Amino acid sequence: MRTNIQGLMNYKKFVFLVLLLFLAPNLADAQCAMCRAVLESEEGMTTAKGINDGIVYLMAIPYILVGVLFFFVYRKMKSPKV
Known part of the structure; x- marks a missing residue:
């Protein structure tokens, strides 16, 4: 039950x-x-450029974090066993 x-x-x-x-x-x-x-x-494209830059930063940061994580995992796996 x-x-x-x-x-x-x-x-x-x-x-x-x-x-x-x-x-x-x-x-x-x-x-x-x-x-x-x-x-x-808006006539000036400064706001559009700012929005596009923000989108690039938001997209890039997760990839960078995952890359750093994989680097440390790879380095840990390749280190000699004690």
């Missing part, structure tokens, strides 16, 4: 997470329209 209750709780958590993953992009998409409106309305 107890395993059925735990299984039901795990199922509810799973369904909640799946729904959250499907709804989260819709919430984040609302911000893109605002950025697009600001960028299209």
